[in-house]
Amino acid sequence: MIIDKIKKRSTIGEEPASSSHADIPVGKWVKCNKCGEIIYKDKLHENNSVCPLCNYHFRLSARRRVWQITDEDSFKPFEELQNIKTVNPLNMPEYIDKLTSLQEKTGMTEAVYCGIGKIKGEEAVICVMNANFFMGSMGSVVGERITYSIEKAIELKLPLIIFSASGGARMQEGIISLMQMAKTSSAVAKANEAGILYISILTDPTYGGVTASFATLGDVILAEPGAMIGFAGTRVIEQTINQKLPNGFQTAEFLLEHGFIDKIVERKDMKDTLYKLIKFNK
Amino acid sequence: MSGNLTAWEKVEIARSPNRPTALEYVDYIFDEFMELHGDRTSTDDKSMVCGLARIGEQNYTIVAEQKGRNTKENIERNFGMPNPESYKKGIRFMKQAEKFGRPIITFIDTKGAYPGITAEERGQGEAIARSMFEMSKLKTPIIVIVIGEGSSGGALAIGVGDKILMLENSVYSVLSPEGFASILWKDGSRKEEAAEKMKLTAEDLYGFKVIDEIIKEPIRWSRKNCFRKCWRKFKTKNYRNY
Ligand SMILES: [Zn+2]
Numbered sequence: 001m002i003i004d005k006i007k008k009r010s011t012i013g014e015e016p017a018s019s020s021h022a023d024i025p026v027g028k029w030v031k032c033n034k035c036g037e038i039i040y041k042d043k044l045h046e047n048n049s050v051c052p053l054c055n056y057h058f059r060l061s062a063r064r065r066v067w068q069i070t071d072e073d074s075f076k077p078f079e080e081l082q083n084i085k086t087v088n089p090l091n092m093p094e095y096i097d098k099l100t101s102l103q104e105k106t107g108m109t110e111a112v113y114c115g116i117g118k119i120k121g122e123e124a125v126i127c128v129m130n131a132n133f134f135m136g137s138m139g140s141v142v143g144e145r146i147t148y149s150i151e152k153a154i155e156l157k158l159p160l161i162i163f164s165a166s167g168g169a170r171m172q173e174g175i176i177s178l179m180q181m182a183k184t185s186s187a188v189a190k191a192n193e194a195g196i197l198y199i200s201i202l203t204d205p206t207y208g209g210v211t212a213s214f215a216t217l218g219d220v221i222l223a224e225p226g227a228m229i230g231f232a233g234t235r236v237i238e239q240t241i242n243q244k245l246p247n248g249f250q251t252a253e254f255l256l257e258h259g260f261i262d263k264i265v266e267r268k269d270m271k272d273t274l275y276k277l278i279k280f281n282k
Numbered sequence: 283m284s285g286n287l288t289a290w291e292k293v294e295i296a297r298s299p300n301r302p303t304a305l306e307y308v309d310y311i312f313d314e315f316m317e318l319h320g321d322r323t324s325t326d327d328k329s330m331v332c333g334l335a336r337i338g339e340q341n342y343t344i345v346a347e348q349k350g351r352n353t354k355e356n357i358e359r360n361f362g363m364p365n366p367e368s369y370k371k372g373i374r375f376m377k378q379a380e381k382f383g384r385p386i387i388t389f390i391d392t393k394g395a396y397p398g399i400t401a402e403e404r405g406q407g408e409a410i411a412r413s414m415f416e417m418s419k420l421k422t423p424i425i426v427i428v429i430g431e432g433s434s435g436g437a438l439a440i441g442v443g444d445k446i447l448m449l450e451n452s453v454y455s456v457l458s459p460e461g462f463a464s465i466l467w468k469d470g471s472r473k474e475e476a477a478e479k480m481k482l483t484a485e486d487l488y489g490f491k492v493i494d495e496i497i498k499e500p501i502r503w504s505r506k507n508c509f510r511k512c513w514r515k516f517k518t519k520n521y522r523n524y
Contacts, residue, residue: 192381195381195382197382219378219381219382220318221320256319256320256326257325257326258320258324258325258326259319259320259321259322259323259324259325259326259367259371260320260322261319261320262318262319262320263316263317263318263319273316276314276316277316277334279336279341280316280334280336280341281334281341281382281384282341
Protein backbone atom coordinates (compact mmCIF):
# COMPACT_ATOMS: atom_id res chain seq x y z
CA MET A 1 0.00 0.00 0.00
CA ILE A 2 2.91 2.31 0.58
CA ILE A 3 4.70 3.48 -2.49
CA ASP A 4 8.44 3.70 -2.77
CA LYS A 5 8.44 7.35 -3.60
CA ILE A 6 6.59 8.09 -0.42
CA LYS A 7 8.94 6.03 1.68
CA LYS A 8 11.98 7.87 0.46
CA ARG A 9 10.85 11.33 1.43
CA SER A 10 12.38 12.45 4.66
CA THR A 11 10.52 13.96 7.55
CA ILE A 12 12.10 16.82 9.32
CA GLY A 13 11.65 17.80 12.92
CA GLU A 14 12.26 14.59 14.82
CA GLU A 15 10.12 14.52 17.89
CA PRO A 16 11.67 15.95 21.00
CA ALA A 17 10.66 13.98 24.08
CA SER A 18 9.47 17.10 25.86
CA SER A 19 6.75 19.35 24.54
CA SER A 20 9.02 22.40 24.45
CA HIS A 21 9.37 24.20 21.14
CA ALA A 22 13.04 23.32 20.91
CA ASP A 23 14.16 20.67 18.48
CA ILE A 24 16.95 18.23 19.05
CA PRO A 25 19.52 19.30 16.47
CA VAL A 26 20.22 16.37 14.15
CA GLY A 27 22.55 18.02 11.69
CA LYS A 28 22.16 21.65 10.84
CA TRP A 29 21.36 21.32 7.16
CA VAL A 30 18.67 19.59 5.20
CA LYS A 31 18.27 18.98 1.50
CA CYS A 32 15.02 19.88 -0.24
CA ASN A 33 13.35 16.76 -1.62
CA LYS A 34 12.06 18.63 -4.63
CA CYS A 35 14.60 21.20 -5.82
CA GLY A 36 17.68 19.80 -4.08
CA GLU A 37 18.56 23.07 -2.39
CA ILE A 38 20.57 22.72 0.82
CA ILE A 39 18.74 24.68 3.48
CA TYR A 40 19.84 25.69 6.94
CA LYS A 41 17.49 23.85 9.27
CA ASP A 42 16.64 26.84 11.45
CA LYS A 43 15.76 28.83 8.34
CA LEU A 44 13.53 26.03 7.18
CA HIS A 45 11.72 25.84 10.49
CA GLU A 46 11.24 29.58 10.52
CA ASN A 47 9.60 29.18 7.14
CA ASN A 48 7.06 26.65 8.51
CA SER A 49 9.22 23.81 7.15
CA VAL A 50 8.52 24.90 3.61
CA CYS A 51 11.37 25.23 1.09
CA PRO A 52 11.87 28.98 0.55
CA LEU A 53 12.97 28.28 -3.01
CA CYS A 54 10.39 25.91 -4.49
CA ASN A 55 7.60 25.92 -1.87
CA TYR A 56 8.03 22.21 -1.23
CA HIS A 57 6.15 21.35 1.95
CA PHE A 58 8.35 19.10 4.08
CA ARG A 59 6.62 16.49 6.14
CA LEU A 60 5.95 17.66 9.64
CA SER A 61 6.11 15.85 12.91
CA ALA A 62 2.81 15.81 14.78
CA ARG A 63 4.08 18.06 17.55
CA ARG A 64 5.45 20.65 15.16
CA ARG A 65 2.14 20.63 13.33
CA VAL A 66 0.28 21.24 16.56
CA TRP A 67 2.55 24.18 17.39
CA GLN A 68 1.99 25.67 13.97
CA ILE A 69 -1.77 25.70 14.15
CA THR A 70 -2.66 26.16 17.81
CA ASP A 71 -2.31 29.12 20.15
CA GLU A 72 0.73 28.91 22.37
CA ASP A 73 0.37 26.43 25.22
CA SER A 74 -3.29 25.88 24.42
CA PHE A 75 -3.01 22.27 23.25
CA LYS A 76 -3.85 19.63 25.85
CA PRO A 77 -3.36 16.05 24.65
CA PHE A 78 -5.90 13.47 25.80
CA GLU A 79 -3.85 11.88 28.57
CA GLU A 80 -6.34 9.05 28.87
CA LEU A 81 -5.25 7.85 25.42
CA GLN A 82 -1.57 7.59 26.22
CA ASN A 83 -1.68 4.12 27.69
CA ILE A 84 -3.88 2.29 25.23
CA LYS A 85 -1.83 -0.58 23.84
CA THR A 86 -2.24 -2.89 20.91
CA VAL A 87 -3.06 -6.51 21.76
CA ASN A 88 -0.76 -7.59 18.91
CA PRO A 89 -3.47 -9.76 17.35
CA LEU A 90 -1.17 -11.58 14.93
CA ASN A 91 1.28 -12.36 17.71
CA MET A 92 4.28 -10.86 16.02
CA PRO A 93 7.01 -10.16 18.56
CA GLU A 94 8.98 -8.13 16.02
CA TYR A 95 5.99 -5.80 15.73
CA ILE A 96 6.14 -4.93 19.41
CA ASP A 97 9.91 -4.50 19.17
CA LYS A 98 9.51 -2.06 16.32
CA LEU A 99 6.81 -0.14 18.16
CA THR A 100 8.97 0.13 21.23
CA SER A 101 11.96 1.37 19.31
CA LEU A 102 9.84 3.93 17.46
CA GLN A 103 8.41 5.15 20.72
CA GLU A 104 11.90 5.64 22.08
CA LYS A 105 13.13 7.31 18.94
CA THR A 106 10.25 9.73 18.46
CA GLY A 107 9.00 10.32 21.99
CA MET A 108 5.50 9.63 20.67
CA THR A 109 3.42 6.67 21.78
CA GLU A 110 1.59 6.12 18.47
CA ALA A 111 1.07 7.42 14.95
CA VAL A 112 -1.58 9.95 15.90
CA TYR A 113 -1.50 12.74 18.45
CA CYS A 114 -4.88 13.88 19.78
CA GLY A 115 -6.16 16.54 22.11
CA ILE A 116 -7.96 19.84 22.48
CA GLY A 117 -6.39 23.12 21.48
CA LYS A 118 -7.27 26.65 20.54
CA ILE A 119 -6.96 28.18 17.08
CA LYS A 120 -6.96 31.97 17.44
CA GLY A 121 -9.11 31.52 20.51
CA GLU A 122 -11.46 28.95 18.95
CA GLU A 123 -11.45 25.63 20.74
CA ALA A 124 -11.32 22.42 18.71
CA VAL A 125 -10.58 18.74 19.00
CA ILE A 126 -7.42 18.18 17.00
CA CYS A 127 -5.83 14.94 15.78
CA VAL A 128 -2.54 14.96 13.94
CA MET A 129 -1.08 11.88 12.30
CA ASN A 130 2.61 11.31 12.30
CA ALA A 131 4.12 10.05 9.05
CA ASN A 132 7.41 9.31 10.78
CA PHE A 133 5.82 6.84 13.17
CA PHE A 134 5.24 3.55 11.36
CA MET A 135 4.40 5.54 8.21
CA GLY A 136 1.40 6.90 10.08
CA SER A 137 -0.27 3.55 9.58
CA MET A 138 -3.60 2.86 11.27
CA GLY A 139 -3.79 -0.04 13.67
CA SER A 140 -6.12 -0.56 16.61
CA VAL A 141 -4.59 2.19 18.74
CA VAL A 142 -4.72 4.82 16.00
CA GLY A 143 -8.30 3.82 15.19
CA GLU A 144 -9.30 4.00 18.84
CA ARG A 145 -7.65 7.38 19.36
CA ILE A 146 -9.34 8.86 16.32
CA THR A 147 -12.70 7.42 17.34
CA TYR A 148 -12.33 8.64 20.91
CA SER A 149 -11.47 12.13 19.65
CA ILE A 150 -14.50 12.20 17.38
CA GLU A 151 -16.70 11.16 20.30
CA LYS A 152 -15.14 13.90 22.43
CA ALA A 153 -15.97 16.45 19.74
CA ILE A 154 -19.59 15.28 19.82
CA GLU A 155 -19.73 15.32 23.61
CA LEU A 156 -18.18 18.78 23.92
CA LYS A 157 -19.85 20.13 20.75
CA LEU A 158 -16.48 21.24 19.38
CA PRO A 159 -15.25 21.37 15.81
CA LEU A 160 -13.14 18.38 14.82
CA ILE A 161 -9.90 18.81 12.92
CA ILE A 162 -7.89 15.84 11.68
CA PHE A 163 -4.58 16.10 9.85
CA SER A 164 -3.98 12.85 8.00
CA ALA A 165 -0.59 11.50 7.03
CA SER A 166 -0.60 7.79 6.57
CA GLY A 167 0.48 4.92 4.37
CA GLY A 168 -2.80 3.17 5.18
CA ALA A 169 -3.88 0.28 7.38
CA ARG A 170 -1.16 -1.27 9.54
CA MET A 171 -0.41 -4.69 8.10
CA GLN A 172 1.01 -6.01 11.36
CA GLU A 173 -2.45 -6.03 12.95
CA GLY A 174 -4.17 -7.73 10.05
CA ILE A 175 -7.95 -7.67 9.90
CA ILE A 176 -8.12 -5.65 13.13
CA SER A 177 -6.47 -2.77 11.27
CA LEU A 178 -8.95 -3.09 8.43
CA MET A 179 -11.83 -2.84 10.88
CA GLN A 180 -10.56 0.54 12.08
CA MET A 181 -11.78 1.94 8.76
CA ALA A 182 -15.37 1.00 9.59
CA LYS A 183 -15.02 2.07 13.19
CA THR A 184 -13.71 5.57 12.37
CA SER A 185 -16.19 6.02 9.50
CA SER A 186 -19.13 5.22 11.77
CA ALA A 187 -17.81 7.69 14.31
CA VAL A 188 -17.72 10.40 11.62
CA ALA A 189 -21.29 9.49 10.67
CA LYS A 190 -22.36 10.06 14.29
CA ALA A 191 -20.55 13.40 14.39
CA ASN A 192 -22.30 14.38 11.18
CA GLU A 193 -25.68 13.50 12.69
CA ALA A 194 -24.78 15.61 15.73
CA GLY A 195 -24.04 18.61 13.51
CA ILE A 196 -20.33 18.69 14.33
CA LEU A 197 -18.05 20.55 11.91
CA TYR A 198 -15.34 18.19 10.70
CA ILE A 199 -12.39 19.64 8.81
CA SER A 200 -10.10 17.00 7.33
CA ILE A 201 -6.65 18.03 6.12
CA LEU A 202 -4.81 15.68 3.80
CA THR A 203 -1.06 16.00 4.06
CA ASP A 204 1.77 14.13 2.42
CA PRO A 205 1.21 11.15 2.25
CA THR A 206 -2.41 10.09 2.71
CA TYR A 207 -3.09 6.62 1.35
CA GLY A 208 -4.99 3.37 1.62
CA GLY A 209 -7.23 2.72 4.59
CA VAL A 210 -7.02 6.27 5.88
CA THR A 211 -8.00 7.77 2.50
CA ALA A 212 -10.75 5.16 2.37
CA SER A 213 -12.21 6.10 5.74
CA PHE A 214 -12.32 9.19 7.95
CA ALA A 215 -9.90 11.33 5.91
CA THR A 216 -12.26 11.77 2.96
CA LEU A 217 -15.43 12.19 5.03
CA GLY A 218 -14.86 15.77 6.17
CA ASP A 219 -17.45 18.50 5.76
CA VAL A 220 -14.52 20.47 4.44
CA ILE A 221 -11.46 18.75 3.03
CA LEU A 222 -8.25 20.72 2.70
CA ALA A 223 -4.85 19.60 1.44
CA GLU A 224 -1.33 20.92 1.46
CA PRO A 225 0.23 21.78 -1.92
CA GLY A 226 1.92 18.86 -3.61
CA ALA A 227 0.75 16.30 -1.05
CA MET A 228 0.50 12.76 -2.43
CA ILE A 229 -3.00 11.42 -1.84
CA GLY A 230 -4.63 8.26 -3.11
CA PHE A 231 -6.04 4.87 -2.38
CA ALA A 232 -3.72 2.41 -4.11
CA GLY A 233 -0.03 3.21 -4.41
CA THR A 234 1.29 4.27 -7.81
CA ARG A 235 3.44 1.16 -8.20
CA VAL A 236 0.48 -1.14 -7.61
CA ILE A 237 -1.59 0.78 -10.16
CA GLU A 238 1.18 0.79 -12.75
CA GLN A 239 1.68 -2.94 -12.39
CA THR A 240 -2.03 -3.62 -12.55
CA ILE A 241 -2.85 -1.55 -15.61
CA ASN A 242 0.57 -1.91 -17.20
CA GLN A 243 0.77 1.77 -18.03
CA LYS A 244 2.85 4.74 -16.99
CA LEU A 245 0.87 7.12 -14.83
CA PRO A 246 0.41 10.74 -15.93
CA ASN A 247 2.44 13.53 -14.38
CA GLY A 248 0.87 14.96 -11.27
CA PHE A 249 -1.24 11.84 -10.69
CA GLN A 250 -2.50 11.58 -7.10
CA THR A 251 -1.23 15.00 -6.09
CA ALA A 252 -3.39 17.39 -4.07
CA GLU A 253 -3.82 19.42 -7.26
CA PHE A 254 -5.05 16.32 -9.10
CA LEU A 255 -7.62 15.71 -6.38
CA LEU A 256 -8.81 19.30 -6.45
CA GLU A 257 -9.37 19.04 -10.19
CA HIS A 258 -11.34 15.84 -9.68
CA GLY A 259 -13.63 17.30 -7.08
CA PHE A 260 -12.40 15.59 -3.93
CA ILE A 261 -10.98 18.47 -1.99
CA ASP A 262 -12.39 21.88 -1.19
CA LYS A 263 -9.21 23.89 -1.19
CA ILE A 264 -5.43 23.63 -1.27
CA VAL A 265 -3.96 25.61 1.59
CA GLU A 266 -0.33 26.60 2.02
CA ARG A 267 1.10 25.87 5.40
CA LYS A 268 1.59 29.51 6.27
CA ASP A 269 -2.14 30.08 5.77
CA MET A 270 -3.37 26.93 7.50
CA LYS A 271 -4.07 28.34 10.94
CA ASP A 272 -5.90 31.32 9.54
CA THR A 273 -7.95 29.16 7.16
CA LEU A 274 -8.98 26.79 9.95
CA TYR A 275 -9.99 29.75 12.08
CA LYS A 276 -12.08 31.21 9.25
CA LEU A 277 -13.78 27.90 8.58
CA ILE A 278 -14.72 27.53 12.24
CA LYS A 279 -16.15 31.05 12.18
CA PHE A 280 -18.08 30.36 8.98
CA ASN A 281 -19.72 27.39 10.62
CA LYS A 282 -20.71 28.99 13.89
CA MET B 283 -35.27 54.49 -17.86
CA SER B 284 -35.78 50.81 -17.82
CA GLY B 285 -39.34 51.27 -19.02
CA ASN B 286 -37.95 52.68 -22.23
CA LEU B 287 -35.89 49.64 -22.94
CA THR B 288 -37.32 46.97 -25.18
CA ALA B 289 -37.32 43.37 -24.04
CA TRP B 290 -34.57 42.61 -26.52
CA GLU B 291 -32.47 45.50 -25.24
CA LYS B 292 -32.80 44.02 -21.79
CA VAL B 293 -31.66 40.66 -23.11
CA GLU B 294 -28.60 42.39 -24.54
CA ILE B 295 -27.88 44.17 -21.27
CA ALA B 296 -28.34 40.93 -19.34
CA ARG B 297 -25.83 39.25 -21.64
CA SER B 298 -23.38 42.11 -21.80
CA PRO B 299 -19.81 41.01 -21.18
CA ASN B 300 -19.39 44.23 -19.19
CA ARG B 301 -22.04 43.23 -16.73
CA PRO B 302 -20.71 42.05 -13.36
CA THR B 303 -20.51 38.30 -12.90
CA ALA B 304 -21.60 36.41 -9.80
CA LEU B 305 -18.17 36.51 -8.16
CA GLU B 306 -18.06 40.30 -8.49
CA TYR B 307 -21.42 40.65 -6.79
CA VAL B 308 -20.31 38.24 -4.08
CA ASP B 309 -17.16 40.26 -3.48
CA TYR B 310 -19.15 43.41 -3.28
CA ILE B 311 -21.99 42.23 -1.07
CA PHE B 312 -20.19 40.16 1.52
CA ASP B 313 -17.60 41.12 4.10
CA GLU B 314 -15.80 37.85 3.60
CA PHE B 315 -15.92 35.00 1.10
CA MET B 316 -14.07 31.70 0.86
CA GLU B 317 -14.53 29.68 -2.29
CA LEU B 318 -14.59 25.91 -1.83
CA HIS B 319 -14.45 23.31 -4.54
CA GLY B 320 -15.54 19.94 -5.79
CA ASP B 321 -18.54 17.66 -6.24
CA ARG B 322 -16.74 14.85 -4.35
CA THR B 323 -17.53 12.56 -7.25
CA SER B 324 -15.43 13.37 -10.26
CA THR B 325 -14.67 17.00 -10.89
CA ASP B 326 -14.76 20.63 -9.88
CA ASP B 327 -16.95 22.34 -12.42
CA LYS B 328 -16.01 25.98 -12.66
CA SER B 329 -19.26 27.19 -14.16
CA MET B 330 -20.68 26.83 -10.65
CA VAL B 331 -18.98 28.72 -7.86
CA CYS B 332 -19.66 27.64 -4.29
CA GLY B 333 -18.40 28.84 -0.97
CA LEU B 334 -18.94 30.42 2.41
CA ALA B 335 -19.66 34.09 2.97
CA ARG B 336 -20.43 36.45 5.78
CA ILE B 337 -22.10 39.79 6.41
CA GLY B 338 -21.38 40.93 9.95
CA GLU B 339 -21.99 37.90 12.12
CA GLN B 340 -24.29 36.10 9.68
CA ASN B 341 -22.85 33.28 7.58
CA TYR B 342 -24.19 32.24 4.20
CA THR B 343 -23.60 29.53 1.67
CA ILE B 344 -23.15 30.80 -1.87
CA VAL B 345 -24.06 28.80 -4.97
CA ALA B 346 -23.58 30.78 -8.16
CA GLU B 347 -23.53 30.31 -11.88
CA GLN B 348 -20.36 31.95 -13.05
CA LYS B 349 -19.63 33.33 -16.50
CA GLY B 350 -16.16 34.37 -17.57
CA ARG B 351 -15.21 37.97 -18.14
CA ASN B 352 -13.10 37.22 -21.19
CA THR B 353 -12.55 34.39 -23.64
CA LYS B 354 -9.96 32.64 -21.54
CA GLU B 355 -12.14 32.72 -18.45
CA ASN B 356 -15.16 31.72 -20.45
CA ILE B 357 -13.46 28.62 -21.71
CA GLU B 358 -12.52 27.72 -18.16
CA ARG B 359 -16.06 28.44 -16.96
CA ASN B 360 -17.71 26.69 -19.89
CA PHE B 361 -19.36 30.03 -20.78
CA GLY B 362 -21.38 29.78 -17.60
CA MET B 363 -23.20 26.69 -18.82
CA PRO B 364 -23.37 24.15 -16.00
CA ASN B 365 -22.76 20.43 -16.43
CA PRO B 366 -24.52 17.73 -14.39
CA GLU B 367 -21.52 17.81 -12.05
CA SER B 368 -22.04 21.53 -11.44
CA TYR B 369 -25.45 20.86 -9.97
CA LYS B 370 -24.11 17.99 -7.90
CA LYS B 371 -21.50 20.34 -6.53
CA GLY B 372 -24.22 22.88 -5.73
CA ILE B 373 -26.34 20.30 -3.91
CA ARG B 374 -23.38 19.22 -1.84
CA PHE B 375 -22.87 22.75 -0.57
CA MET B 376 -26.57 23.37 -0.05
CA LYS B 377 -26.92 20.25 2.08
CA GLN B 378 -23.97 21.38 4.12
CA ALA B 379 -25.64 24.76 4.59
CA GLU B 380 -28.64 22.96 6.02
CA LYS B 381 -26.46 20.97 8.38
CA PHE B 382 -24.97 24.15 9.81
CA GLY B 383 -28.13 26.24 9.60
CA ARG B 384 -26.72 28.74 7.11
CA PRO B 385 -29.06 30.52 4.69
CA ILE B 386 -28.28 29.89 1.04
CA ILE B 387 -28.00 32.57 -1.60
CA THR B 388 -27.94 31.46 -5.21
CA PHE B 389 -27.00 33.64 -8.16
CA ILE B 390 -28.50 32.76 -11.52
CA ASP B 391 -26.64 33.77 -14.66
CA THR B 392 -26.62 31.27 -17.48
CA LYS B 393 -27.74 30.91 -21.05
CA GLY B 394 -28.69 27.37 -20.10
CA ALA B 395 -27.37 24.06 -18.89
CA TYR B 396 -24.60 22.79 -21.16
CA PRO B 397 -26.00 20.97 -24.18
CA GLY B 398 -23.42 18.34 -25.05
CA ILE B 399 -22.89 14.64 -25.58
CA THR B 400 -21.04 14.09 -22.30
CA ALA B 401 -23.63 16.14 -20.39
CA GLU B 402 -26.38 13.89 -21.74
CA GLU B 403 -24.39 10.76 -20.99
CA ARG B 404 -24.01 11.87 -17.41
CA GLY B 405 -27.66 12.78 -16.99
CA GLN B 406 -28.08 16.53 -17.41
CA GLY B 407 -31.85 16.29 -17.06
CA GLU B 408 -31.73 14.17 -13.96
CA ALA B 409 -29.14 16.46 -12.40
CA ILE B 410 -31.40 19.49 -12.85
CA ALA B 411 -34.39 17.61 -11.49
CA ARG B 412 -32.41 16.31 -8.55
CA SER B 413 -31.21 19.81 -7.72
CA MET B 414 -34.77 21.18 -7.54
CA PHE B 415 -35.87 18.09 -5.63
CA GLU B 416 -33.17 18.57 -3.02
CA MET B 417 -33.63 22.34 -2.78
CA SER B 418 -37.33 21.97 -2.11
CA LYS B 419 -36.57 19.69 0.85
CA LEU B 420 -33.97 21.92 2.50
CA LYS B 421 -34.92 23.31 5.89
CA THR B 422 -32.74 26.39 5.57
CA PRO B 423 -33.82 29.67 3.92
CA ILE B 424 -32.90 30.11 0.28
CA ILE B 425 -32.70 33.43 -1.52
CA VAL B 426 -32.43 33.26 -5.29
CA ILE B 427 -31.16 36.23 -7.29
CA VAL B 428 -31.24 36.40 -11.05
CA ILE B 429 -28.35 38.69 -11.91
CA GLY B 430 -28.10 38.34 -15.69
CA GLU B 431 -29.43 35.66 -17.96
CA GLY B 432 -31.81 33.15 -16.44
CA SER B 433 -32.36 30.70 -19.21
CA SER B 434 -34.32 27.47 -18.99
CA GLY B 435 -33.89 24.55 -16.65
CA GLY B 436 -30.24 25.38 -16.33
CA ALA B 437 -31.27 28.48 -14.40
CA LEU B 438 -34.23 27.05 -12.50
CA ALA B 439 -32.07 24.17 -11.25
CA ILE B 440 -30.71 26.52 -8.58
CA GLY B 441 -33.80 28.71 -8.55
CA VAL B 442 -36.06 27.01 -6.00
CA GLY B 443 -36.16 29.30 -2.98
CA ASP B 444 -38.07 31.22 -0.35
CA LYS B 445 -37.42 34.59 -1.98
CA ILE B 446 -36.78 35.09 -5.67
CA LEU B 447 -35.25 38.40 -6.67
CA MET B 448 -34.29 39.77 -10.05
CA LEU B 449 -32.02 42.62 -11.01
CA GLU B 450 -33.98 45.17 -13.01
CA ASN B 451 -32.15 44.42 -16.24
CA SER B 452 -31.89 40.69 -15.92
CA VAL B 453 -34.11 38.27 -17.83
CA TYR B 454 -35.61 34.92 -16.92
CA SER B 455 -37.26 32.67 -19.44
CA VAL B 456 -38.08 29.17 -20.58
CA LEU B 457 -35.22 29.37 -23.05
CA SER B 458 -33.31 31.95 -25.07
CA PRO B 459 -35.30 34.18 -27.46
CA GLU B 460 -33.28 32.69 -30.32
CA GLY B 461 -34.28 29.21 -29.25
CA PHE B 462 -37.89 30.24 -28.79
CA ALA B 463 -38.06 31.77 -32.29
CA SER B 464 -36.37 28.82 -33.85
CA ILE B 465 -38.69 26.28 -32.22
CA LEU B 466 -41.93 28.20 -32.74
CA TRP B 467 -41.28 29.93 -36.02
CA LYS B 468 -38.35 27.95 -37.39
CA ASP B 469 -36.49 31.25 -37.58
CA GLY B 470 -33.93 32.09 -34.94
CA SER B 471 -33.37 35.56 -36.36
CA ARG B 472 -36.78 36.70 -35.07
CA LYS B 473 -35.22 36.91 -31.63
CA GLU B 474 -36.34 40.49 -30.90
CA GLU B 475 -39.94 39.66 -31.59
CA ALA B 476 -39.57 36.53 -29.50
CA ALA B 477 -38.13 38.50 -26.60
CA GLU B 478 -41.23 40.69 -26.55
CA LYS B 479 -43.63 37.78 -26.77
CA MET B 480 -41.92 35.69 -24.12
CA LYS B 481 -42.43 38.14 -21.26
CA LEU B 482 -39.01 37.65 -19.79
CA THR B 483 -38.23 40.94 -18.08
CA ALA B 484 -38.16 41.45 -14.33
CA GLU B 485 -41.37 43.47 -14.56
CA ASP B 486 -43.10 40.73 -16.52
CA LEU B 487 -42.10 38.10 -14.01
CA TYR B 488 -43.12 40.29 -11.12
CA GLY B 489 -46.48 40.63 -12.84
CA PHE B 490 -46.75 36.84 -13.07
CA LYS B 491 -45.83 36.66 -9.36
CA VAL B 492 -42.99 34.35 -10.32
CA ILE B 493 -40.55 36.60 -8.47
CA ASP B 494 -40.92 38.49 -5.19
CA GLU B 495 -38.92 41.58 -5.85
CA ILE B 496 -37.07 43.65 -8.43
CA ILE B 497 -33.73 45.15 -7.51
CA LYS B 498 -33.34 48.51 -9.25
CA GLU B 499 -30.30 49.21 -11.35
CA PRO B 500 -28.93 52.68 -12.13
CA ILE B 501 -29.83 54.44 -15.37
CA ARG B 502 -26.28 55.27 -16.30
CA TRP B 503 -25.08 51.84 -16.00
CA SER B 504 -21.65 51.39 -14.55
CA ARG B 505 -20.27 48.56 -12.61
CA LYS B 506 -19.64 50.41 -9.39
CA ASN B 507 -22.91 52.28 -9.40
CA CYS B 508 -24.77 49.13 -10.05
CA PHE B 509 -23.16 47.46 -7.08
CA ARG B 510 -23.95 50.33 -4.78
CA LYS B 511 -27.53 50.87 -5.75
CA CYS B 512 -28.56 47.28 -6.14
CA TRP B 513 -27.21 46.10 -2.91
CA ARG B 514 -28.05 48.89 -0.57
CA LYS B 515 -31.56 47.59 -0.67
CA PHE B 516 -30.47 44.02 -0.20
CA LYS B 517 -28.45 44.89 2.86
CA THR B 518 -31.03 47.14 4.50
CA LYS B 519 -33.84 44.68 3.93
CA ASN B 520 -32.31 42.44 6.51
CA TYR B 521 -32.38 39.21 4.64
CA ARG B 522 -29.67 38.37 7.07
CA ASN B 523 -32.35 37.78 9.69
CA TYR B 524 -33.74 34.84 7.83
ZN1 LIG C 1 12.96 23.25 -2.71
